[in-house]
Amino acid sequence: MTRRVPFVAVLLAAALTVPALSDGAGRGKQPEYYLGYSGTHWPQDYNVMAGHCDREAIASFADPRAGVLSTRSPRDNRAAATLIGASIDELIGSNLGREIDDADRACLGHVLEIGRSGHRVVWDNAATGVHFEMVPDDGHSWVAGVCRDFKLAARSSSGKSKRHATACQHGAGLWQLSQL
Secondary structure, three states: OOOOOOHHHHHHHHHHHOOOOOOOOOOOOOOOOEEOOOOOEEOOOOOHHHOEOOHHHHHOOEEOOOOEEOOOOOOOOOOOOEEEOOOHHHHHOHHHHOOOOHHHHHHHHHHHHHOOOOOOEEEEEOOOOEEEEEEEEEEEEEOOEEEEEEEEEEEEOOEEEEEEEEEEEOOOOEEEEOOO
8 A cells, every 4th residue: 555645745845955045144154046036046145135235246247338237147147136117216206216226226126036025125326325225025916916015215415215115027037116
């Protein structure tokens, strides 16, 4: 007589064999990759999991001629997720919106992609003097796909802004502001 293994036991065994996908805190080593909401395996977290987006590291992958991140990740041809959409200026105000560059958009997108719900992530754009603080909420399914609500605060010598917004996936690692 053969013995059947419960489905839950099979799932548990499979889950235990997957490489660590957390920030590796307390284990002394970095994970092989960071699993994003899009299912993309990101080789770096750019310190997002520690609460500070390393925009300089993300900027080192930016291609200023194309206005997009250069090819680094074999799955989706980008080194980091990114926030896209013309309404980004509306998100933080016209005075500050003109001062967002590709590295800031990559920080915004990477926080949406791998950031933990309720955990604040900060970064500074030294060139523009803008300080950002972002707190993503849980992801949820919507007609537009997987979406995440978030809070974003930005401040500089020209002003400050604090907003609640929603971004939805528009492809692997691409997040677009939503009018939901």
